Amino acid sequence: MGVWWGARVVGVGPRGTYDGRVTEAQATSETRKRVLLAKPRGYCAGVDRAVQTVEEALKLYGAPIYVRKQIVHNKHVVSTLERQGAIFVEENEEVPEGSIVIFSAHGVAPEVYEQARERSLKAIDATCPLVTKVHHEARRFAAEDYDILLIGHEGHEEVIGTAGEAPAHIQLVDGPEGADKVTVRDPAKVVWLSQTTLSVDETMETVARLKQRLPLLQSPPSDDICYATQNRQHVVKEIAAECDVVIVVGSRNSSNSVRLVEVALDAGARAGHLVDYAHEIDDAWLAGATTVGVTSGASVPDELVMQVLDHLAARGFTDVAEVTTADERLTFSLPQELKRDMKAAAAERAKSAAALAATVADA
Numbered sequence: 001m002g003v004w005w006g007a008r009v010v011g012v013g014p015r016g017t018y019d020g021r022v023t024e025a026q027a028t029s030e031t032r033k034r035v036l037l038a039k040p041r042g043y044c045a046g047v048d049r050a051v052q053t054v055e056e057a058l059k060l061y062g063a064p065i066y067v068r069k070q071i072v073h074n075k076h077v078v079s080t081l082e083r084q085g086a087i088f089v090e091e092n093e094e095v096p097e098g099s100i101v102i103f104s105a106h107g108v109a110p111e112v113y114e115q116a117r118e119r120s121l122k123a124i125d126a127t128c129p130l131v132t133k134v135h136h137e138a139r140r141f142a143a144e145d146y147d148i149l150l151i152g153h154e155g156h157e158e159v160i161g162t163a164g165e166a167p168a169h170i171q172l173v174d175g176p177e178g179a180d181k182v183t184v185r186d187p188a189k190v191v192w193l194s195q196t197t198l199s200v201d202e203t204m205e206t207v208a209r210l211k212q213r214l215p216l217l218q219s220p221p222s223d224d225i226c227y228a229t230q231n232r233q234h235v236v237k238e239i240a241a242e243c244d245v246v247i248v249v250g251s252r253n254s255s256n257s258v259r260l261v262e263v264a265l266d267a268g269a270r271a272g273h274l275v276d277y278a279h280e281i282d283d284a285w286l287a288g289a290t291t292v293g294v295t296s297g298a299s300v301p302d303e304l305v306m307q308v309l310d311h312l313a314a315r316g317f318t319d320v321a322e323v324t325t326a327d328e329r330l331t332f333s334l335p336q337e338l339k340r341d342m343k344a345a346a347a348e349r350a351k352s353a354a355a356l357a358a359t360v361a362d363a
């Protein structure tokens with residue numbers, strides 16, 4: 001296991017700052033009810049960028065701002081942005097002509113840009129750059145006439161977006177069983193790509209099964225399962241075997257959050273549950289438990305995790321040990337089209353301020 005220490009939660013910052021006090025006695029306590037708090041957890045760089053994109057767009061252009069699909073798969077984030085003036089729609093045709101629309105972190109197929117152009121929408125693309133990377137791979141291999149086996153979950157927005165880059169070349173492989181149904185034109189010209197938020201272990205199982213049938217199957221040039229998904233799964237594996245129950249904070253439509261529950265169970269947790277909010281925790285889950293693992297999906301603000309810790313503390317789980325297996329520092333800059341408009345607005349404000357100062361000086 002990685003380095004861990006006892007901590008008592010004493011405060012929480014708005015973007016998930018963990019403010020705890022270390023005590024040696026708590027760290028060595030085996031008998032008290034305790035929480036193993038996974039780190040990394042919560043917001044990844046792509047989610048942070050997508051949420052900031054909507055927030056900055058609201059500040060810059062004013063409400064309403066339309067967002068195609070949930071900007072990230074989290075109920076709380078979506079309802080918070082709705083209160084600020086974002087309107088979430090399923091398709092571009094629900095957006096009034098000439099309005100601003102933001103595309104979600106999960107990415108969109110090229111035809112979605114085309115529809116936006118036809119409706120004269122101003123599109124801001126909040127697709128995570130790591131999803132965009134997979135789109136580039138799909139386009140490149142399709143241009144070289146490969147058959148592309150896209151490992152992912154049928155119907156997930158990211159998979160729909162990636163598959164839309166080259167529908168004639170891409171086949172979806174949904175889990176190890178899906179591997180048996182694949183047919184290709186040339187077994188020497190096949191590559192697999194994947195959704196970014198899958199279970200690492202299950203994906204490797206799917207690839208192994210594909211390779212039994214297609215020994216010349218090529219791998220993506222770099223990992224498609226993103227760093228955030230891998231890190232969150234890794235730390236959960238580290239704590240799972242010690243946990244009577246693992247509570248994952250995340251929404252049901254969040255692929256990476258659902259995977260965390262599965263990974264926890266596979267790695268030895270006696271039970272695992274997904275909750276959007278602390279109040280959804282059933283006291284029966286905690287009955288007889290001495291160690292509770294807590295983590296959160298990549299689209300979850302840390303304030304929700306802190307509420308879970310408070311909820312657990314009220315039930316005797318006052319010792320919190322944060323288990324850290326990676327230090328994440330990656331950040332992504334805002335979409336170019338938004339940054340350009342923010343810069344222009346700042347220049348306009350500076351010009352107005354200078355003109356006002358000149359008028360005052362003249363007076």
Ligand code: SF4
Nearest residue numbers: 044046047128196226
């Ligand atoms: S989970 Fe990974 S791919 Fe998805 S938004 Fe976060 S960093 Fe990007």
